[in-house]
Amino acid sequence: xxxxxxxxxxxxxxxxxxxxxxxxxxxxxxxxxxxxxxxxxxxxxxxxxxxxxxxxxxxxxxxxxxxxxxxxxxxxxxxxxxxxxxxxxxxxxxxxxxxxxxxxxxxxxxxxxxxxxxxxxxxxxxxxxxxxxxxxxxxxxxxxxxxxxxxxxxxxxxxxxxxxxxxxxxxxxxxxxxxxxxx
Amino acid sequence: xxxxxxxxxxxxxxxxxxxxxxxxxxxxxxxxxxxxxxxxxxxxxxxxxxxxxxxxxxxxxxxxxxxxxxxxxxxxxxxxxxxxxxxxxxxxxxxxxxxxxxxxxxxxxxxxxxxxxxxxxxxxxxxxxxxxxxxxxxxxxxxxxxxxxxxxxxxxxxxxxxxxxxxxxxxxxxxxxxxxxxx
Numbered sequence: 001x002x003x004x005x006x007x008x009x010x011x012x013x014x015x016x017x018x019x020x021x022x023x024x025x026x027x028x029x030x031x032x033x034x035x036x037x038x039x040x041x042x043x044x045x046x047x048x049x050x051x052x053x054x055x056x057x058x059x060x061x062x063x064x065x066x067x068x069x070x071x072x073x074x075x076x077x078x079x080x081x082x083x084x085x086x087x088x089x090x091x092x093x094x095x096x097x098x099x100x101x102x103x104x105x106x107x108x109x110x111x112x113x114x115x116x117x118x119x120x121x122x123x124x125x126x127x128x129x130x131x132x133x134x135x136x137x138x139x140x141x142x143x144x145x146x147x148x149x150x151x152x153x154x155x156x157x158x159x160x161x162x163x164x165x166x167x168x169x170x171x172x173x174x175x176x177x178x179x180x181x182x183x
Numbered sequence: 184x185x186x187x188x189x190x191x192x193x194x195x196x197x198x199x200x201x202x203x204x205x206x207x208x209x210x211x212x213x214x215x216x217x218x219x220x221x222x223x224x225x226x227x228x229x230x231x232x233x234x235x236x237x238x239x240x241x242x243x244x245x246x247x248x249x250x251x252x253x254x255x256x257x258x259x260x261x262x263x264x265x266x267x268x269x270x271x272x273x274x275x276x277x278x279x280x281x282x283x284x285x286x287x288x289x290x291x292x293x294x295x296x297x298x299x300x301x302x303x304x305x306x307x308x309x310x311x312x313x314x315x316x317x318x319x320x321x322x323x324x325x326x327x328x329x330x331x332x333x334x335x336x337x338x339x340x341x342x343x344x345x346x347x348x349x350x351x352x353x354x355x356x357x358x359x360x361x362x363x364x365x366x
Contacts, residue, residue, distance in 0.1 A: 006320070007320040008319060008320050055317050055319065055320065057316065057317050058280045058281075058282075059283060059284060060243070060284060061284055062283055062284060063283050063284065063285040064283045064285060064286055066283075067283050097241045098241075099241075100242060100245055100246050100247045100249075100250050101242060101243060101244055101245060101246065101284075101288075102246040102247060103247055104241075105284075131317055133240065133317075134238050134240050134314055134316075134317035134318065135317065135318060135319070136191055136238065136318070137189070137190040137191050137238065
């Protein structure tokens with residue numbers, strides 16, 4: 001990322017917008033208020049039906065070897081064929097945040113294969129991770145992950161999520177919403 | 184840290200306040216505007232002469248074994264005898280943030296012994312690290328570290344800083360201000 005890349009992104013549940021919300025499932029904790037559309041961008045367009053924000057940041061767990069593989073396989077957001085998307089806001093427990101770096105890495109990759117699982121679905125599933133926890137002390141989620149893919153890849157995307165949700169890492173998730181979108 | 188601990192702190196260079204600024208040195212990059220006093224707290228008291236903010240967060244590098252040692256030796260802020268303090272805002276280069284987690288850990292501890300050096304000065308030098316980089320894309324620093332100690336420990340504190348500043352990690356620092364305070 002160059003220093004001038006935008007880092008702070010806003011997600012607005014709204015009455016109109018380029019992405020149509022096709023489904024919302026609250027897997028743990030409260031759902032978001034129902035909104036028919038979603039606007040994603042670098043402008044804060046509050047008020048809408050709801051507003052979430054996150055900032056892209058340095059990677060917290062990926063090693064050099066893993067990044068080399070990720071970069072070789074991944075494709076960017078905004079592909080013409082990516083007419084489906086998902087926004088998955090997640091909050092982790094206080095117990096997760098009290099782990100040390102080596103313990104979090106062990107749960108995330110050693111036990112849960114989070115990075116390896118994601119790699120299997122590249123380049124079909126493109127993603128961008130936004131951090132919320134250090135934007136301020138009152139954010140409702142810790143992470144917002146945005147995914148883009150083609151309609152034929154939705155079953156693969158569901159497989160990816162099922163693998164992650166069955167992993168030891170997910171015992172540290174105490175709020176998760178799964179929003180599916182189409183444009 | 185419990186979920187209700189305050190995490191977001193404000194540092195206001197001001198005309199009056201409990202801490203008197205005894206010295207400012209800009210080691211790299213621009214200094215802060217001169218202010219005679221400093222107010223530290225959880226309230227945003229802008230405008231002042233200058234304002235910096237940061238948020239405490241999960242540890243990024245410390246292992247379980249290291250944390251056990253740190254917790255056994257460290258003492259908290261606010262000790263009656265700690266009538267001296269320092270605020271050291273730091274910004275790291277884009278090259279630092281482009282490193283992977285294993286590379287940053289290797290520079291920080293493997294090559295630079297950052298954690299081990301800090302341990303040597305416990306419990307005399309108490310500290311709290313505040314992260315700024317993910318508060319938003321426009322923060323002037325990446326970290327604000329607040330230190331407290333007694334007058335007799337200032338030479339030891341200078342030794343600590345000299346060891347860190349001579350380390351490979353500091354080749355990734357592109358702005359650093361050293362503010363000394365007394366109350």
